[in-house]
Amino acid sequence: MVLDKIQKENDIKKLSEEELEILPGEIRKFLLEKVSVTGGHLASNLGVVELTMAMHLVFDLPKDKLIWDVGHQSYTHKLLTGRREGFEDLRKFGGMSGFPKRKESPCDAFDTGHSSTSISAGLGYVHARDIKGEDYHVVSVIGDGAMTGGMAYEALNNAASLKTNFIMILNDNHMSISENVGGMSAYLARLRTADIYTGLKKGVTSALHTVPLVGDHMISQIRKTKSSIKQLVVPGMFFEDMGITYLGPIPGHNLSLLCRALREAARVDGPVLVHVMTQKGKGYGPAEEQPDKFHGVGPFQVQTGEIKEEKKKDTYTDVFGKVLCDCAAKNDKIAAITAAMADGTGLKRFARRYPDRFFDVGIAEGHAVTFAAGLAAGGLKPVFAVYSSFLQRGYDQIIHDVALQNLPVVFAVDRAGLVGSDGETHQGIFDLSYLGSIPNMTVLSPKHKWELADMLRFALCHDGPVAIRYPRGAALDQYQEYRAPVEYGKSEMIVREKGIALVSIGHMFEEAEEVRRRLKEKGYDCTLVNGRFVKPIDQEMIRELSKTHDWIVTLEENVETGGYGQQVQTFVCQENLPVRVLIIALPDAYIEHGNVSILRKEAGIDADSVVKKIERTIC
Numbered sequence: 026m027v028l029d030k031i032q033k034e035n036d037i038k039k040l041s042e043e044e045l046e047i048l049p050g051e052i053r054k055f056l057l058e059k060v061s062v063t064g065g066h067l068a069s070n071l072g073v074v075e076l077t078m079a080m081h082l083v084f085d086l087p088k089d090k091l092i093w094d095v096g097h098q099s100y101t102h103k104l105l106t107g108r109r110e111g112f113e114d115l116r117k118f119g120g121m122s123g124f125p126k127r128k129e130s131p132c133d134a135f136d137t138g139h140s141s142t143s144i145s146a147g148l149g150y151v152h153a154r155d156i157k158g159e160d161y162h163v164v165s166v167i168g169d170g171a172m173t174g175g176m177a178y179e180a181l182n183n184a185a186s187l188k189t190n191f192i193m194i195l196n197d198n199h200m201s202i203s204e205n206v207g208g209m210s211a212y213l214a215r216l217r218t219a220d221i222y223t224g225l226k227k228g229v230t231s232a233l234h235t236v237p238l239v240g241d242h243m244i245s246q247i248r249k250t251k252s253s254i255k256q257l258v259v260p261g262m263f264f265e266d267m268g269i270t271y272l273g274p275i276p277g278h279n280l281s282l283l284c285r286a287l288r289e290a291a292r293v294d295g296p297v298l299v300h301v302m303t304q305k306g307k308g309y310g311p312a313e314e315q316p317d318k319f320h321g322v323g324p325f326q327v328q329t330g331e332i333k334e335e336k337k338k339d340t341y342t343d344v345f346g347k348v349l350c351d352c353a354a355k356n357d358k359i360a361a362i363t364a365a366m367a368d369g370t371g372l373k374r375f376a377r378r379y380p381d382r383f384f385d386v387g388i389a390e391g392h393a394v395t396f397a398a399g400l401a402a403g404g405l406k407p408v409f410a411v412y413s414s415f416l417q418r419g420y421d422q423i424i425h426d427v428a429l430q431n432l433p434v435v436f437a438v439d440r441a442g443l444v445g446s447d448g449e450t451h452q453g454i455f456d457l458s459y460l461g462s463i464p465n466m467t468v469l470s471p472k473h474k475w476e477l478a479d480m481l482r483f484a485l486c487h488d489g490p491v492a493i494r495y496p497r498g499a500a501l502d503q504y505q506e507y508r509a510p511v512e513y514g515k516s517e518m519i520v521r522e523k524g525i526a527l528v529s530i531g532h533m534f535e536e537a538e539e540v541r542r543r544l545k546e547k548g549y550d551c552t553l554v555n556g557r558f559v560k561p562i563d564q565e566m567i568r569e570l571s572k573t574h575d576w577i578v579t580l581e582e583n584v585e586t587g588g589y590g591q592q593v594q595t596f597v598c599q600e601n602l603p604v605r606v607l608i609i610a611l612p613d614a615y616i617e618h619g620n621v622s623i624l625r626k627e628a629g630i631d632a633d634s635v636v637k638k639i640e641r642t643i644c
């Protein structure tokens with residue numbers, strides 16, 4: 026196999042022309058074999074095989090810096106830099122990350138996971154290089170989806186005045202996770218057909234020349250409208266007018282054309298954007314047909330494309346999507362917003378049923394928050410469904426545009442807590458801290474699927490901003506008997522005893538219930554409370570518990586700093602209550618990729634570890 030000849034970076038340069046022709050097929054076969062077992066971001070990776078090969082042929086690693094936007098498409102890069110073995114345990118605990126990691130290889134120039142950062146990071150590298158008088162190329166690879174993120178434009182604006190080489194590769198497959206959206210996407214679509222426009226324009230001009238008397242006059246009139254003609258003739262005017270050299274569009278599966286374009290780009294003294302057209306899912310029928318399904322995928326059957334994991338239970342995401350649609354049927358003021366995650370956040374159904382009230386704003390979480398604030402100020406009831414870690418992008422907007430004006434925006438904060446295989450960049454473990462610190466904000470978390478429905482209904486009636494945070498995966502569908510009405514700022518008493526009081530937040534209820542069962546077996550009395558509100562905390566309940574309990578044990582899947590437990594502890598201190606607080610939360614650290622139950626164990630928040638901790642501390 027040709028792939029066997031690649032043991033480390035730059036080995037690709039030793040391959041013959043014939044071998045280079047064989048390699049893309051082998052890489053795609055390898056990726057299919059591995060990702061069909063481990064799961065991973067398949068379609069984006071299949072699309073950039075030739076582009077990655079071209080970058081590795083033209084540039085010199087690790088001296089030159091390749092920066093991948095999002096980083097979900099870096100599998101071929103990992104293969105070409107000697108990490109073939111890593112695919113055995115891709116995204117597994119202790120195994121290779123699905124994203125670029127500086128600690129994994131010197132060829133990974135910048136860690137990523139969130140979108141639209143590559144141009145900013147690349148520009149930083151360029152200035153560092155120039156200031157230090159060093160000599161290397163910096164290449165940022167950004168997808169058309171990532172180009173919908175505002176940070177990319179801030180960076181382009183900043184890069185425009187550069188006098189030294191900086192290469193930006195726009196990998197355009199007209200797809201974000203779903204079909205890409207917005208004006209830039211439409212503009213890129215026009216550029217993709219730039220040759221056709223140019224040909225058309227030439228055809229029109231020569232046809233006009235043949236028109237007697239008026240033809241030449243018409244041409245000169247058209248030429249006076251210089252810029253509109255230029256728009257047709259010169260592809261990439263948007264970039265060119267900013268001062269960024271545009272090269273393209275380049276067919277993204279033609280290795281020699283790609284190499285030629287990159288060599289040309291490397292000679293430009295200044296910022297240069299190479300517009301490459303690729304096909305998401307290239308080379309694998311099911312992924313070409315349904316690139317969204319194979320964007321991030323679990324184990325699947327290679328022959329058929331059938332996903333192996335059989336979905337048995339509703340996820341929290343499903344429950345949210347269904348209940349929101351039910352509510353929207355009765356209330357035509359409800360509008361839903363996604364930042365390019367309609368499927369992941371469960372808004373597909375809403376989009377189909379209520380297209381006029383559905384907004385996909387692109388990968389633009391900050392904008393989405395302020396946009397929601399505007400909708401609310403205008404009298405609607407906006408619901409922004411967003412992953413916990415991506416909402417970090419909208420922190421200032423939540424404070425400045427939503428909460429300060431106490432606007433009734435609902436944040437459906439999905440993927441809260443540990444998410445698993447995506448790792449550090451995607452763990453939703455900060456939201457209780459960053460949302461809990463914002464005045465006017467109400468923050469809740471459900472223990473099971475019925476409570477999520479009740480909380481969403483509560484939030485839609487509340488006059489102020491509300492965030493409901495819930496995790497990735499199957500929703501708990503037991504304990505339906507515990508379904509007290511949701512009341513502002515009130516927790517829910519599940520079992521009242523004495524001695525130790527367990528107060529859990531959201532999906533930590535299951536662990537808390539298990540902890541209680543085990544403590545009972547060991548002969549301890551144990552109260553169980555579903556905390557429900559992280560902001561405001563239920564002060565009355567804490568006062569009450571302090572009268573009959575020696576310890577309150579709080580359980581949350583959030584970092585300890587600024588989380589629920591610390592709020593409880595502060596309150597206990599402030600009121601000088603006769604009770605001690607043990608906080609079960611995540612450490613002040615980033616948590617890597619892996620199965621959630623392993624991660625919980627590692628972090629000491631699984632039932633086993635909690636029981637041990639309680640026994641060590643309390644008993």
Ligand SMILES: Cc1ncc(C[n+]2csc(CCOP(=O)(O)OP(=O)(O)O)c2C)c(N)n1
Binds near residue numbers: 069167171388390
């Ligand atoms: C801030 C942020 N929001 C959302 C996402 C989720 N996300 C990951 S990849 C992706 C689509 C990216 O599209 P594009 O850049 O065109 O890459 P492609 O998958 O098409 O190769 C999205 C929305 C993210 N990683 N970061």
Ligand SMILES: CC(=O)[C@@H](O)[C@H](O)COP(=O)(O)O
Binds near residue numbers: 095097138447497
């Ligand atoms: C790369 C990225 O940010 C997304 O594709 C993310 O991996 C989706 O995560 P879910 O699988 O939880 O929807």
Ligand SMILES: [Mg+2]
Binds near residue numbers: 171197
């Ligand atoms: Mg794309």
